[in-house]
Amino acid sequence: MKTVQAEPEVASEIANVFAEAAAGAEAYPEPLSTAIRGLVMRADPTGRDRKSNYIAFLLPSWIGMRTGADPALCRDLAVGNVYAMLHFFLLDDMMDGSDAGMESKRALAVGQLLHALFMERYGRYYPPESLLWTYYRTYLAEWATAVSGEGLRRADPRNPRALARKSAPVKLGAVAILLAAGLPEQIAxxxxxxxxxxxxxxxxxxxxxxREDLPAEERSNAFLTLVRRESLALPEDQPLQERLVLQAIYRKGALEQLASIVLGHGERLSGLSDAAPGLIRFQQEIVAGILNDVQATRDTTDKLAGGGGFSYFLSKMQDL
Incomplete structure (x- = not known):
C-alpha cells in the first residue's frame, strides 16, 4: 500500500508532540524511563518513509481547529494520546504472545506507567467527576470487547463501527475537545x-x-472476509489459500470491492455536518493509497496476462 505521508506542518507538529512525550519519561527512574523513551521514539513517524496512524496524535488538534480550542490543551491531549496508544500497543503485544521488545514483566510495568502518564495529561483539565471519564469507560469497553473476541467471528468489512472498536480509545481526544468547547451535542x-x-x-x-494473517489470523482480517464471502463465495469450511486470494485480487476484483467500501466511508464522512477537515483529509489519504494499489494490480495483470497466461502469472505473484 502507498505510504501515507503527513504534510510538512503536520509532520512538524507530530515531531513536537513526540519530543514532549519522550521528555515525560523522565518522571520515572531508570531503566523504566529509558524503556518508555525508546517506545516513544520507535513510534515517532517523523522523517520515516512509512505509513503513519497519526490520527491518534492529531485528532484533538483537528477538532480543536474547528472549535477554537486552546493549542496548549490540544498539545497536552495529543501527548496523552501517545502514551495511551503505547499502553494499548503493549497490551496488544502481550495478548498476541509477542515480547514488545522487552521482558514481559517489564512490558506490563511500563504499560502501567504509560497509562499513568496519559491520565496525568488528561487530568490537568478533566477532574474525576467529568463526563469525559464516562466516555472513556465506554470506549475502553468497546476496545476490550473487540480484542477479547478477536478470532471468534470473522471481521465484517462492511461494519465500520465494529472495525473501529479496537481503536475506540482514540475517540476520547475528540470528546475532550468538544466538552471543553461546551458542544456535547456534537459528540454523536x-x-x-x-x-x-x-x-x-x-x-x-x-x-x-x-499474507501475514493467512491462515492463522484469517478471521481477524476484514479483507480476507471480503475475499472469502463476496469475491469467491467460499464455504465456511473450505480453507482460504494464498492462491485463491491472489485469484480474488487479480481476477475477481477483490481490491476494487475494498476500495468501493472505503470510498463509501469517505462519502459518508464528508456528508457529516461539522466533520473536521483534517479528519476528512486523513481518510482521503487512505482512499488514495488503496486506489493506487488498485491501479498497480491492474497494471500487473495486464503485463503478466499478456506475457504467458495466468498460471505463469500466479507463479510469479510471490515475487511481487
Whole structure:
C-alpha cells in the first residue's frame, strides 16, 4: 500500500508532540524511563518513509481547529494520546504472545506507567467527576470487547463501527475537545466521523497484512472476509489459500470491492455536518493509497496476462 505521508506542518507538529512525550519519561527512574523513551521514539513517524496512524496524535488538534480550542490543551491531549496508544500497543503485544521488545514483566510495568502518564495529561483539565471519564469507560469497553473476541467471528468489512472498536480509545481526544468547547451535542456525529476514518484505516491495514494473517489470523482480517464471502463465495469450511486470494485480487476484483467500501466511508464522512477537515483529509489519504494499489494490480495483470497466461502469472505473484 502507498505510504501515507503527513504534510510538512503536520509532520512538524507530530515531531513536537513526540519530543514532549519522550521528555515525560523522565518522571520515572531508570531503566523504566529509558524503556518508555525508546517506545516513544520507535513510534515517532517523523522523517520515516512509512505509513503513519497519526490520527491518534492529531485528532484533538483537528477538532480543536474547528472549535477554537486552546493549542496548549490540544498539545497536552495529543501527548496523552501517545502514551495511551503505547499502553494499548503493549497490551496488544502481550495478548498476541509477542515480547514488545522487552521482558514481559517489564512490558506490563511500563504499560502501567504509560497509562499513568496519559491520565496525568488528561487530568490537568478533566477532574474525576467529568463526563469525559464516562466516555472513556465506554470506549475502553468497546476496545476490550473487540480484542477479547478477536478470532471468534470473522471481521465484517462492511461494519465500520465494529472495525473501529479496537481503536475506540482514540475517540476520547475528540470528546475532550468538544466538552471543553461546551458542544456535547456534537459528540454523536463526531463519533461516527472518527469511526469511519478508523474503519478505513483498519481495512487498509488488513489489505496490507493479508499474507501475514493467512491462515492463522484469517478471521481477524476484514479483507480476507471480503475475499472469502463476496469475491469467491467460499464455504465456511473450505480453507482460504494464498492462491485463491491472489485469484480474488487479480481476477475477481477483490481490491476494487475494498476500495468501493472505503470510498463509501469517505462519502459518508464528508456528508457529516461539522466533520473536521483534517479528519476528512486523513481518510482521503487512505482512499488514495488503496486506489493506487488498485491501479498497480491492474497494471500487473495486464503485463503478466499478456506475457504467458495466468498460471505463469500466479507463479510469479510471490515475487511481487
Amino acid at each position: 456525529d463526531m463519533e461516527e466521523a472518527v469511526e469511519l476514518a478508523l474503519a478505513s484505516l483498519q481495512l487498509a491495514d488488513d489489505w496490507a497484512d493479508w
